[in-house]
Amino acid sequence: MSLAAASRRSIAEAVLSIGVLLLGIATAAGTAMLPSQGGYARVGPNFMPGVTGVGLILLGVWLLYERFSGGWRNMPPQEAEARGEHAFHPAAFVWVSVGLFAQMALIQSGGFVLAGAALFACVARGFGSPRFARDFGIGVIITVAVFAFFVLVLTVNLPAGWLAPLFSLIGLE
Amino acid sequence: MGETLPALLHGFEIALLPMNLMWGAIGVTLGTAVGVLPGVGPALTVAMLLPLTVKLSPVGALIMFAGIYYGAMFGGSTTTILLNTPGESASIATALEGNKMAKNGRAGPALATSAIGSFVAGTIATLLVTLLAPLVVEIALKFGPAEYFALMVFAFTTVSAVLGASTVRGLTSLFVGLLLGLVGIDGQTGQSRFAFGVPELLDGIDVVVLAVGLFAVGEALYVGSYSSRIPEVMDKITGSLWMSKSDWKRSWPAWLRATAIGFPFGSIPAGGAEIPTFLSYAVEKKLTKYPEEFGHGAIEGVAGPEAANNASVTGALVPLLTLGIPTSATAAILLAAFQNYGIQPGPMLFQMQPDLVWGLIASLYVGNVMLLILNLPMIGIWVRVLTIPQPLLYAGILVFATLGAYSLHQSVVDLATLYVFGLLGFAMRRWDIPVAPAVIGLILGPLAETQFRRALSISQGDPSVFYQHPISATLFALTALLIIVPWVVRRVGRERAA
Amino acid sequence: MRSIARVFATALSALALAGALVAPAAAQTLKMMIPANPGGGWDQTGRNLAAAMQSAGLVKSVQFENKGGAAGTIGLAQFVNASKGDPNVLMVGGMVMIGGIYLNDSPVNLTMVTPVARLTSEYEVVVVPANSPFKTMADLVKAFKADPGKVSWGGGSAGGTDHILIGLIAKATGADSTKINYVPFKGGGEAIAAIIGGHVTAGVSGLGEFSEQIKGGRMRALAISSPQREEGIPTLKELGIAVELGNWRGVFGAPGITTAQRDVLVKLVHDATVTPAWKATLEKLGWSGVFLGGEQYQAFLAEDTKRIATIIDSLGIKKK
Structure with a gap:
């Protein structure tokens, strides 16, 4: 294992272990605010949250213990190559994320079709497709088909957004 | 017993209705497709299609969803054998010998033995479901809240602590799922928990959002970041598709043995189809007359695991239908599909929804025949599906995945939650934390809590119900054994090695 | 039978009320908010009502929106916020x-929101298992009064109709x-x-x-909450x-x-409830038609809201 990879791994393991621990503490704290009245069962709505919180705390401690005693057990190889993968490609991660955020931003105003096509094009870009405009076009075709299926077959409305005048023109609303 | 045959015949009347035949055909075709395609699994597919429940009759929808579930097991072998990338975790064992066979120019027989083996195992397993389910129903009626709780604890333990590379990581995933399951209104008291005053959260976190987030968004982020730039090499199907006489002779005992292993593993809540496939592989390796071929493309090593995973997914329908207990992520989402219709699977299902249950069971027989046709003569078409460029494939997956989540409440909140779960799924995949326990925890956690508090409510707070009822006591004892035995075995093994 | 007569009576009054105004024509397309997931009682109500409207040609098309959750309050919130002043929308509740x-x-x-109809x-029925020692409602009530904890009641969600009836x-x-000692169950056979x-x-x-189980002899019905006997089950009232x-x-x-706009909707809904399609729905789902329109x-709503609040308070389940 290269030194950089090893230190990345130990940082990640520490962060994740502490994350689990903090999640457990937050759960326990949230539990403390819940009422305990349980009627005849004698255990109320705070029992299971309590168990979950304590469980997460114990698991966080256990993960931390593994982290400081030689690292998490039975982990797949740290080097991407040994896993049959290539090194982390940040651009791909960013493009997929951008696509999802673009969809969230667009779906109410721009409508389902434009938002979905934007998502489609961004994800394809992230996976290495160089033809953004063509991908956007394919995305439009797919999402229009889905839109029509929802409106005509399922009678469930999806937001039409900016294309609404266009859709009503062809009888899709 | 005497009632089973007429019930089944009635089921066939329903399964063979043109509409239901069509849904079944769509289901198994989609199932094969998602089995073939890397990156989409049956759990994700059913989750994405859950919005369809608005329009479809429960019978049609569930026939389709079940078709996706077991169809994926048929399709999974294609990718595994030709690409050496298992489409499903249940196909990993198949990859060991299957891809070697393809490399030796024996892709045809490898595909044939997995398709026919899946058919044989699926059909025998369906027969077992037909015979066993009504018996299990009788037992299930004796299950009160204490027994259900014990059974759920058993299921939690097997899916998280016993399976997988690491007990602690499996349990972590389970507890994260349990925590997510707590969000929303507590069914026993109406108390809202961890909802932070957000009305969208009062109803809890939808399994579709979690499953789609973990499986689709997480997967896309991961594959994009780590393997989108690796060109895939597909082995060609050269030579005959047909199995030779010796292939048949070596395959059929493997199919039968694998069915015997796969079915019980599917039908006890012991999580997933992975274990029986590896078990079957190990058994075949041990019993074979050609040990020298293992590791270089032994046909038994394909026949066994492929039959085992089919027997096991079919077996999983027994606890799902009779007890309402899902034993895999896909089964958990099938349960959510039932719940969408306001139907809670359990012993009463056979009485209240005979059309649904028996139509569904009969559709399994029909579906297996359809799958044999889809996967043997039409294998060439599926191979072509594999040539869809990866960028377009994943872009399409995400469009449908987000659609599934968005159409739940038409709310951007769900899309944002989806992204958060996507990040979680990415991290879990990267750091080898299994995802399925979280999904099962989300679905089964609230049910387990409910049964636990119900049991105590009925006993007026006396915890002895859990060990005084014989069935629950037995289940708790089994759970304890499950934890202790592997630990002892490992200990002993280590001492011997030392 | 009496309930049908009552439907007619209320129907006539509604008709008179609607007829008094020169009603503007009903809309061609109607939007319907169903604040529940597909498949449940509200969904069936909304979709069957729409089908009845369409069967009689009262509206051309109906668009549905299902928004389930929190006993319908999530859908209600959206309905209140998003459809202000729109005369062509209905919400089921x-x-x-x-x-x-x-x-x-x-x-x-x-x-x-504006009550339409x-x-x-x-109606609710109280049952015991077929082999229960409790033969009558009086037996059950006696045991309940003697040791309330020992009598566990299974029903739907806490604070829901079933719980309220026991209260x-x-x-x-x-x-x-x-x-x-209330033990809530989800629907679909669990209870x-x-x-x-x-x-x-x-x-x-x-x-x-429960109807099928009662007929099949696996449950014994002790009482029903209706004004008259149904399926031969004694009413709570006649049991004192x-x-x-x-x-x-x-x-x-x-x-x-506006009131005029409301009356158009009242008439529309009323006209739908007298169609054969709607009557077939009631028959099929075992519902009683209890039409009550407008004012x-x-x-009725105001009164029922008060009654339910009082009873929920007395159940001691509302968080303080």
């Missing part, structure tokens, strides 16, 4: 929503309603399995839910327990529509 609003301290409530009612019974018989299996002492639910409770469902118009419905 019912008694469960009133309970949900009160239990969850919902920021929106039914006074913010009450449509159906489903009303407790109150009417002088038992302590805060001491009810039935628990009752038949003898895991709870008694069960309460809509008659439709002064309780009547129907799980009603109805429709609401958007906030801020009368509004008055």
